[in-house]
Amino acid sequence: MTDSEASFTTERHVKYYLRCLKTFLPSAYTSNDSNRMLLAYLTLSGLDVLGVLQTKTTPEERSSYINWLYHCQVPTGGFRGFPGTDFGSDRRNKDNEAWDPANVPATFFALVNLLVLGDDLSRVKRRECLKWLPSVQRDDGSFGELVGPDGSLGGARDLRYCCCAAGIRFILRGKGSGVADVPDINVAGLVSFIEACQTYDGGMAESPFCESHSGHTYCAIGALDFLRRSSKDLKPVPLLSAGSSQFEALTTWLASRQTAEIEEPDDEDEEDELPRSLEDPLADQINGLPDTAPLDADTIRCAGFNGRCNKYADTCYSFWNGATLVVGESPRGC
Known part of the structure; x- marks a missing residue:
């Protein structure tokens, strides 16, 4: 198939999403049953992006999806990842609630799912959720995933949790949401943690002193964007300020x-050869090519994005890198 013949098969994508939404998930997803809230997000948002959510589902179906989402709401605030941990409100108490916890990613995805479905969030336990959110923040400003037994905080110090937490705060606190009296998260601490995740090469790592990664970079900038949209007193953040050394790096x-480079070389002798970046003349020199060497049409046609230095291209990183550049460079006020 030539480039001129290539096309996006929308209907096949829609058919797959509808299968996931209206019937049993494919068997390959069995091990992800506890991540059902995320799978719902990917399915619903996929149909929404393709512009068919309203036409391929009925009002009754969308209402049932909304009811399922609210069924996953934890009485003390937040949402669980799937109904499997729900042992009923009549059996839930202070001694066993840690085994049916709300978790940060599930809460974020649940709220987004509700918004995608057109819900007004009127049934969300807004105050309870915002009171719960600071309980999953650590002293260094980072966020964990959930509160476990004996009040222990589960989950790594990870920018993904930070982005989801900032998103929850933005959706539920927003502007004039009537919850000004509810204690807020430590915004300054969160910003400080995110800034500490920037590495020597300019990218963002999942936590301080780790390797830079495009996915975590997107989460870092996404979290800061949520904060600057909803925090009127937020000081300018260098990572979002064009001209600063952090922003330029x-x-x-x-x-x-x-x-x-889009795949591993076939020749074993080339195993140690570094991928040649379109933007990095040093990589050309390492590969024995002059920095002025023109790229042929096939090379340019196949160019993609990687997520870490010296790795091969992967389609997902076209989104993580491209979306980060768009969010980071967009001057949005509060």
Whole structure:
């Protein structure tokens, strides 16, 4: 198939999403049963992006999806990842509630699912959720995933949790939501933690002193964008300020993720050869090519983005890198 003949088979995508939404999930997803809230998000948002959610589902079906989402709401605030941990409100008490916890990613995805379905969030336990949110924040500003037995905090220090927590705060606290008296998270601490995740090469790692990664970079900038949208007193953040050394290092790192290498070389002698970046003349020199060497049409046609230095291209990183550049460079006020 030539480039001129390539097309996006929308109907096949829609058919797959509807299968996941209206029947049993494919058997390959069995091990992800506890992540059903995330799978619902991917399915609903996929149909929404394709512009068919309203036409391919009935009002009754969408109402049932909304009811299922609210069934996953935890009485003390937040949402569980799937109904499997719900042992009923009549049996839930202070001694066993840690075994049916709300978790940060599930809560974020549940709220987004409700919004995608057109719900007004009137049944969300807004105050309870916002009171619960600070309980999953650590002293260093990072967020965990959930509160476990004896008040222990589960989950790594990970920018993914930080982004979801900032998103929950933005959706439920927003502007004039009537919850000003509910204690807020430590916004300054969260910003400080995110800033500490920037590495020597300009990218963002999942936590301080780890390797930079495009997915975590998206989460870092996404979290900061949620905060600047909803925090009127938030001081300018260098990572979002064009001209600052942090911003320039970040955008340079993102642009340098473009590469002409899309798969591992067949020749074993080339195993140690580094992927040649379209933006990095040093990589050309390492590979024995002059930095002015023109790229042929096939190379340019196959160029993609990687997620870490010296890795091969992967389609998902076209989104993580591209979306981060769009969010980071968009001057949005509060």
